[in-house]
Amino acid sequence: MIALSLAEIAEVVGGQTHDIPDPSVQITGSVVRDSREVEPGSLFVAFVGERVDGHDFAQAVVAAGAAAVLGSRPVGVPAIVVPDVQKALGALARHVVRRLGATLVALTGSVGKTSTKDLIAQVLQHRAPTVWTPGSFNNEIGLPLTALSATEDTRFLVLEMGARGVGHIRYLTDLTPPRIGVVLNVGTAHIGEFGGREQIAQAKGELVEGLPPSEDGGAAILNADDPLVRAMASRTKAKVLLFGESGEADVRAENVRLTDSGQPSFVLHTPSGCSDVTMRLYGEHHVSNALAAAAVAHELGMSAEEIATALSEAGSLSRWRMEVTERPDGVTIVNDAYNANPESMRAALRALAAMAKGRRTWAVLGKMAELGDEALTEHDAVGRLAVRLNVSKLVAVGDREASWLQLGAYNEGSWGEESVHVSDAQAAVDLLRSELRTGDVVLVKASRSVGLEQVVLALLEGEVSGR
Numbered sequence: 001m002i003a004l005s006l007a008e009i010a011e012v013v014g015g016q017t018h019d020i021p022d023p024s025v026q027i028t029g030s031v032v033r034d035s036r037e038v039e040p041g042s043l044f045v046a047f048v049g050e051r052v053d054g055h056d057f058a059q060a061v062v063a064a065g066a067a068a069v070l071g072s073r074p075v076g077v078p079a080i081v082v083p084d085v086q087k088a089l090g091a092l093a094r095h096v097v098r099r100l101g102a103t104l105v106a107l108t109g110s111v112g113k114t115s116t117k118d119l120i121a122q123v124l125q126h127r128a129p130t131v132w133t134p135g136s137f138n139n140e141i142g143l144p145l146t147a148l149s150a151t152e153d154t155r156f157l158v159l160e161m162g163a164r165g166v167g168h169i170r171y172l173t174d175l176t177p178p179r180i181g182v183v184l185n186v187g188t189a190h191i192g193e194f195g196g197r198e199q200i201a202q203a204k205g206e207l208v209e210g211l212p213p214s215e216d217g218g219a220a221i222l223n224a225d226d227p228l229v230r231a232m233a234s235r236t237k238a239k240v241l242l243f244g245e246s247g248e249a250d251v252r253a254e255n256v257r258l259t260d261s262g263q264p265s266f267v268l269h270t271p272s273g274c275s276d277v278t279m280r281l282y283g284e285h286h287v288s289n290a291l292a293a294a295a296v297a298h299e300l301g302m303s304a305e306e307i308a309t310a311l312s313e314a315g316s317l318s319r320w321r322m323e324v325t326e327r328p329d330g331v332t333i334v335n336d337a338y339n340a341n342p343e344s345m346r347a348a349l350r351a352l353a354a355m356a357k358g359r360r361t362w363a364v365l366g367k368m369a370e371l372g373d374e375a376l377t378e379h380d381a382v383g384r385l386a387v388r389l390n391v392s393k394l395v396a397v398g399d400r401e402a403s404w405l406q407l408g409a410y411n412e413g414s415w416g417e418e419s420v421h422v423s424d425a426q427a428a429v430d431l432l433r434s435e436l437r438t439g440d441v442v443l444v445k446a447s448r449s450v451g452l453e454q455v456v457l458a459l460l461e462g463e464v465s466g467r
Contacts, residue, residue, distance in 0.1 A: 001031050001043070001148045002096055006068055006080065009043070012095045013070070013088035015080040020068065025078075027067055031092075031148040033141065038064045045089055046071035047141070086140060090175045093144030097176050102131075102154045104176055105296055108161045108169060108204050109184025109223075111343040112289050113138065114318050115281070116184060117160045119293035122314040127302060128155035135318050136338075138162035140171060147176050156300075163203045173210030180299060181207040181238070182221040182292050186228040187343040201228040208236035221295045223288065224249040241299060243291040251295040253277075253287050262355035264290075268308050270298045275308035280315050282322050282334070283351030285344075322351065325460060330438040332359075333459050336445040337452040340368045342378045345445060346385060352443040353389040359439045360392040364428055364455055366446025367401030376404055383408025387418070392440075394419040397428045398450055425454040432459060 007023035010016065017023055029041030035057040038044055044061040046054030046069050058075035062068075068078040070092075072085050082088040097104065105124075107117055114136050121132035131150045133142070138160040150157055161172045173181075186201045212218035218238030223229040225244035233240045243251040253266040264287050265278040279286055290311050297307045316323060323335040332355070336348050345368060352361050363386050371378050383405040386394045394409050396402040402421055409419035422428050432442065432455070442459065446452045 001027060001029075001150070002099060002152055003028055004096075006078070009070075009092060010080045013080065013082050013091050015070070015082040015088060018074040018079045018081055019076060020078040020080075025067055029065070029067070031089075031145060033145065035061050035064075038066045040065035042066040044069045045085060045145075046075070047085055048072065089141065089144045089148075093147040094175050096150070097147050097157070100150055100152075100154060100157070102150060102157045103180070103300065104157045104159065104178040105180045105182065106159045106161050106173065106176070106178035106207060107182035107184065107221075107292070108163065108207050109182075109229075110187030110200060110204075111341055111347075112184050112285065113160050113162070115286065115316070115321055116182070116289040116292050117158055118317040119286075119289055119311065119314050120182075120296050121156075121158045121317070123293050123297045123302070123307060123310040124156045124158065124300065126306060126310045127297075127300065129153045130156040130158060132158035132317075133160040136160065136162070140168075140175075143172050144175055161207060163206075166199065166203045167206070169203060169206040170210060173207060177210065177212075178207070179212060179217050180219045180221065180296055181211045181236075182296060183207060183223065183229045183232055184288070184292055185223055185226045185343070187341060197228065201232070204229075205232040205235050208232050208238065211236055211238035213237035214239040219299045221292060221299070223292070224252075225288070241295050243295040244288065245291075249291070251291050251298060253291055256284065256287055258284060258354045260357060262351055268294055268304060268311070270294060270304045270307065272298060273304035275304040277308045277311045279311060280313070282324055282355065283347055284354070285347035285351070322348065327460065331436055331459070332441040333456060334441065334443040335453070335456045336443065337450075337456055338448055340366070340445050340447045342368060342371075342382065345382050348443055348445050349382070349385055349389055349391065352391065352441060355441050356390075359441050360437070361390075362393050362395060362432070362436075362440060362442040363391045364395045364397060364432070364442060364444045364452065365402075365405055366397045366450035366452050367399075367405075369447040369449055375401060379404035380408035380411070383410075383414075383419070384412040387412040387414045391418075393417070393435075395428050395431060396421045397425060397446065397452060397455075398423075425450075425452055428452075428455050429458040 029039045033045045038061045044066045062077040124130045208220040220238045224242035224246040242249045256266040396405040406421040
């Protein structure tokens with residue numbers, strides 16, 4: 001964080017100082033909510049959770065070097081006490097962002113947010129120091145903590161914004177007002193909570209409503225291939241820049257193909273020129289993500305050649321998202337176990353099919369959460385798609401939703417040993433260990449709550465005999 005004294009912070013957040021001998025002491029370290037992340041000069045933010053009360057760690061974090069605690073009650077060590085810790089954290093982030101003067105880029109969408117955020121960050125790093133959301137730290141707590149990690153030399157701040165209802169993104173844009181806003185797509189992720197795609201579009205579009213007008217530098221980066229996103233152009237006073245494979249897109253891809261290893265290659269077209277891109281990531285769905293990143297970079301003055309070079313060098317910065325590992329025995333593990341929704345599940349299956357190249361493929365899949373009334377239909381459709389893509393074997397892991405995956409595959413024509421339903425992750429591991437052979441490609445994907453990373457970890461520890 002930029003250096004601020006405890007007195008300044010107390011004034012910004014409307015807090016009272018307690019047990020602070022010298023209010024001029026500055027926060028020179030990070031702002032954290034996890035006591036394990038405290039470093040000398042940190043500000044520790046004490047939240048009261050369902051299981052853990054951060055105030056209970058106050059003595060320990062100060063002993064570890066924290067300069068003070070931001071909490072809702074005195075704790076016997078230097079503290080700034082406020083009525084609402086979350087609101088105080090947001091107010092501090094808003095103040096720091098205004099002082100910082102960096103260009104804020106915010107993005108949202110139903111699928112691909114984290115991968116696209118990672119691409120934008122890596123492209124902009126070629127131009128100037130950049131700070132970005134770690135992992136999926138995209139809510140009312142994670143977003144301000146990310147903003148507060150910026151320092152005096154930060155020039156670009158890339159923030160992922162998530163939403164579980166109308167009004168959530170508006171709240172986030174009030175905390176950290178972006179100059180550039182990117183909307184990737186409107187899909188079915190969390191449709192059970194929103195009630196429909198139109199409601200999701202309403203929520204996602206709050207991002208472009210929060211942008212400054214074009215004369216003040218505001219720019220809305222919208223997906224030309226998604227009608228619900230493209231329609232958001234009418235909801236903003238910012239300049240609109242379209243990306244996609246549509247011929248009307250300002251930033252588009254042509255001659256898209258996959259390499260033998262399943263990595264996308266294409267010709268990038270921007271208003272400033274065109275250049276070839278071959279990505280290190282896996283799956284054709286990353287083309288759209290790359291175009292969104294390219295549109296941001298173009299808006300910030302990068303040439304097509306600079307953008308193409310940066311995209312071709314970019315890798316995955318976040319765990320468990322299409323991480324590809326080849327074991328010494330030749331089995332390839334594709335770890336996409338962080339999350340799942342119908343759009344990302346289809347993209348992962350298509351990437352698996354592209355990677356096959358004559359090898360046996362395994363899709364180890366679990367439930368997609370928060371689909372509401374669409375759950376049966378969507379799980380059935382994914383099971384059917386696995387068969388249509390000639391996946392060698394579908395392993396559906398878990399209870400009711402997994403049975404729907406397997407039933408979809410069965411109804412599509414997978415009647416023999418091409419699909420199986422197992423009870424849990426350990427049963428999937430036992431099956432794979434007994435049947436995998438050299439050269440097989442294994443995709444593991446489900447919603448985070450299923451815990452299929454256990455399957456990946458077990459597979460990465462083992463080898464097959466080369467049958």
